[in-house]
Amino acid sequence: MDYCITNLTEHGDSRGMLISIEEGIDVPFDIKRIYYIYGTEPDVRRGFHSHKNLIQLLVCVSGSCKIHLDDGYETSEVFLDSPKKGLLIKNFIWREMYDFSKDAVLLVLASEKYDESDYIRDYNDFLKFARREK
Numbered sequence: 327m328d329y330c331i332t333n334l335t336e337h338g339d340s341r342g343m344l345i346s347i348e349e350g351i352d353v354p355f356d357i358k359r360i361y362y363i364y365g366t367e368p369d370v371r372r373g374f375h376s377h378k379n380l381i382q383l384l385v386c387v388s389g390s391c392k393i394h395l396d397d398g399y400e401t402s403e404v405f406l407d408s409p410k411k412g413l414l415i416k417n418f419i420w421r422e423m424y425d426f427s428k429d430a431v432l433l434v435l436a437s438e439k440y441d442e443s444d445y446i447r448d449y450n451d452f453l454k455f456a457r458r459e460k
């Protein structure tokens with residue numbers, strides 16, 4: 327499946343930790359947009375979409391959450407429980423985010439600006455797109 331988990335480099339000293347993410351070095355794309363999801367209510371599941379042309383790096387910078395991934399053939403679950411763990415997701419991967427801890431802040435770096443026409447929000451449409459791409 328077109329995703330990978332990367333270990334971000336931590337710069338720590340006696341004061342605490344710092345992680346830096348640079349385009350072209352820590353992410354293989356130009357960062358055109360940043361957003362973050364927080365204050366998620368208990369038992370909420372969100373996402374339920376795929377993209378036609380978007381690469382994203384997800385980092386749960388506080389707390390934890392789970393990500394369900396589906397490429398139309400197989401599914402996978404990723405537990406984001408560390409600010410050091412980056413989840414890189416490419417095109418035509420259906421994603422759902424769930425099990426957010428109360429303190430979860432999910433940071434997302436994206437290769438494109440927000441464009442609703444890039445979304446595939448219907449699961450059956452996603453399956454058609456994903457299987458055509460293979």
Ligand code: TYD
Nearest residue numbers: 359360361363371372373374375423439440
């Ligand atoms: P939505 O797509 O429902 O979030 P999720 O996929 O995480 O469930 O987005 C929620 C709202 O935020 C919706 O009105 C669109 C808006 N939005 C932006 O304006 N810019 C963005 O970059 C994103 C991701 C969402």
